[in-house]
Amino acid sequence: MRDDPRLPFSPRFWRSPLRGPWFTSVLGLVLLVGITVLFVTGLVSYAAYNPDLSPVNDKTPGKGLLGFYLFAWPTHPYWLYRLTQGVHVTLGITLVPVLLAKLWSVVPRLFALPPARSLTHALERLSLLLLVGGGLFEFVTGILNVQLDYVFPGSFYVLHFYGAWVFFSAFVAHAVLKTPMALRNLRQARDEPSEPVSPGPAEPNDPVPPGPAEPNDPVFPAPVNDLVSPAPAAPTVSRRGALWFVGGGSLLLLLTTVGQSFDGLRRLALLAPHGGAGPGTGPNGFQINKTAAYAGIDPAETSEDAWRLVVTGRTGTIRLSRAQLTELPQHSAALPIACVEGWSTSDQWWRGVRLRDLAALVGHDGDPPDLFVESLQRHGGFRRAALRANQVADPRSLLALHVNGEELSPDHGHPARIIVPAAPGVLNTKWVARLTFGDL
Numbered sequence: 001m002r003d004d005p006r007l008p009f010s011p012r013f014w015r016s017p018l019r020g021p022w023f024t025s026v027l028g029l030v031l032l033v034g035i036t037v038l039f040v041t042g043l044v045s046y047a048a049y050n051p052d053l054s055p056v057n058d059k060t061p062g063k064g065l066l067g068f069y070l071f072a073w074p075t076h077p078y079w080l081y082r083l084t085q086g087v088h089v090t091l092g093i094t095l096v097p098v099l100l101a102k103l104w105s106v107v108p109r110l111f112a113l114p115p116a117r118s119l120t121h122a123l124e125r126l127s128l129l130l131l132v133g134g135g136l137f138e139f140v141t142g143i144l145n146v147q148l149d150y151v152f153p154g155s156f157y158v159l160h161f162y163g164a165w166v167f168f169s170a171f172v173a174h175a176v177l178k179t180p181m182a183l184r185n186l187r188q189a190r191d192e193p194s195e196p197v198s199p200g201p202a203e204p205n206d207p208v209p210p211g212p213a214e215p216n217d218p219v220f221p222a223p224v225n226d227l228v229s230p231a232p233a234a235p236t237v238s239r240r241g242a243l244w245f246v247g248g249g250s251l252l253l254l255l256t257t258v259g260q261s262f263d264g265l266r267r268l269a270l271l272a273p274h275g276g277a278g279p280g281t282g283p284n285g286f287q288i289n290k291t292a293a294y295a296g297i298d299p300a301e302t303s304e305d306a307w308r309l310v311v312t313g314r315t316g317t318i319r320l321s322r323a324q325l326t327e328l329p330q331h332s333a334a335l336p337i338a339c340v341e342g343w344s345t346s347d348q349w350w351r352g353v354r355l356r357d358l359a360a361l362v363g364h365d366g367d368p369p370d371l372f373v374e375s376l377q378r379h380g381g382f383r384r385a386a387l388r389a390n391q392v393a394d395p396r397s398l399l400a401l402h403v404n405g406e407e408l409s410p411d412h413g414h415p416a417r418i419i420v421p422a423a424p425g426v427l428n429t430k431w432v433a434r435l436t437f438g439d440l
Contacts, residue, residue, distance in 0.1 A: 005231070008108075009112075009113050011108065011229065012229070013108075013111075014108045015233040016233065017229065017233060017235045018105075018235070018237070018242050019227045021228075022186070022188075022189045022239060023105055023239045023242065024105045024182075025181075025182035025183075027098055027105060027246070028182050029183075029186070030095075031095065031098055032175055034095045035095070035171055038092055038095070039171075041084045041087050041091075043069065045081065046161065047069070048073045048081050048084070048085075048424050049426075049427070050072075050386060050388055051067065051070065052067060052070045053386050053388055054370075056385060056386050057427075059155055059157035059158060059161075059381075060157055060158050060161045060162070066161075066165055072388055073422065073423070074390070075390060075391055075396070075420065076421070077422065078421035078422050079336060079338075079422070080422040081338045081422050081423060081424055082261070082336050082344045085338060085340060085344075086258075086342055088342070089146055089257075089341065090257050090261070090342060092139065092142050093143065093257045094251075094253050094254045094257070095139075096143075096253060097246045097249035097253065098250060099135060101242075103132060103135075105227065108226060110128070110129075112226060124177060127173045127174050127177075128170075130170035131167070131171055134163060137159075137167070138160065138163050138164055145340070147273060148273050253271065256268060256271045256272075256275075257271050257342075260273075260342060260344075261343060262346075266287075272341075272343060274339075283403060283404030283405055284409035284411070286345045287343060288411050289341075292414075294380075295376075295430070296379055297377065301376055302410070302431065304322060308320065309321075309325065309399075309433070309434070310433065310434040311358055311362055311434075312436045313359060313361075313362025313436075313438065314363030314364055315363030316362065316363075317362070318362060322401065325352070325353055325399070325416065329353070329357060330353065330401075333349075333396035333397075334348070335347060335419055335420075336348065337428060338424065338425055348403050348404055349403065349404050349405065350400040350402070351403070351405075352400040352416065353398065353399045354395060355368070355387075355391075355392045355418075355420075355435075356392055356393050356394075356397070358399060358435060362437060367393060368437060369439050370386060370387065370438065370440040371386070371392045371437055372385075372435070372436040372440060373385050373387065373429045373434070374432070374433050374435075374436075375431045375432060375433060377430070377431055381426065382429070385429050386440050392437070394421060397419070397421065398418075398419050399416050399435075400413070400416065400417050400418070401415070412430065413430030413431055413432070415431075417430040418432060
């Protein structure tokens with residue numbers, strides 16, 4: 001099979017003159033930095049859900065040692081989750097052309113024979129399979145989640161969390177093995193003379209040089225490398241030109257995605273579900289994830305006569321109407337809404353009752369405890385959510401009744417919703433029905 005150029009197992013099947021150590025090394029170093037940032041921002045954003053606070057928030061039971069780093073998510077700065085998740089999603093989409101180009105550049109290695117020449121080589125091949133498979137899995141599930149297409153089996157949180165650890169473990173092993181070689185390849189390209197280097201007389205087992213160098217290409221003597229074609233086709237673009245093409249694709253994806261995090265650029269976010277115009281006009285005319293109709297909210301339940309907020313704590317339970325809530329001390333906070341799909345709003349002006357003041361009504365004077373929040377929402381994730389004591393204690397954490405000077409609309413959580421600085425959007429529960437203060 002190695003001698004038949006019609007089969008991918010033969011080195012002569014792969015004829016592109018672009019493949020080579022320099023091209024692959026540049027792409028690899030870009031991914032080394034980019035994927036490391038993706039992994040770190042993914043881990044800290046996972047911590048923002050407080051999955052060790054309450055089983056309600058933990059979508060990945062049985063994580064064991066993988067949750068070793070979890071910490072109490074802070075409320076300062078108030079835009080923290082907006083930043084970490086915005087970077088995570090936008091960078092992930094931007095890196096797609098780089099990832100695809102990198103996979104294209106090394107695809108001959110997936111078909112190399114024999115499959116394993118030694119134990120070390122076998123481990124390297126295994127890490128490569130986990131790396132490629134894990135990378136494709138993480139990018140595909142992440143993009144589907146951003147697009148709100150849940151076609152994969154099971155929970156996105158579970159699949160993406162465990163998949164990330166498998167992928168990054170293989171990524172680290174691969175980086176340890178290959179980064180020194182990639183740096184040597186780049187140094188070699190820098191030190192090579194500007195004129196083509198003559199490879200000298202060809203030895204019988206040497207690969208055929210890949211033809212004349214393009215004007216802007218770094219020049220290599222013909223190395224013995226499994227990425228260099230022994231029978232290259234005529235070049236149609238230089239390696240630098242190919243890198244510009246990949247970079248242009250990444251820039252295009254960046255420009256058509258990043259706007260979902262900025263109101264002034266939202267119309268440019270053509271590839272994001274929350275790009276384009278807002279869902280309405282006026283004070284409530286900013287982005288939402290779930291409408292009241294989707295959540296199964298019955299208007300009869302949220303009417304002034306029917307709705308009561310049930311608050312439970314150390315001294316018992318009280319029931320408050322919306323009118324009674326408006327008679328309590330009112331406070332304002334300018335906070336954004338930021339969601340796991342990467343989109344966010346600008347700061348909105350929320351007004352309502354501080355969570356710590358509601359805790360005081362049921363016997364939690366001083367430092368308030370954790371909070372368990374329940375919604376009228378009929379179906380979907382996070383109908384219930386847990387907040388840490390530090391989140392409850394923050395003076396900007398509100399049971400909001402108004403936004404931007406107007407009553408909440410049904411889609412924004414009327415008659416009352418939670419708003420907490422730096423918390424993921426799903427923890428800012430809408431259509432609140434019950435608050436239970438106590439250690440969770």
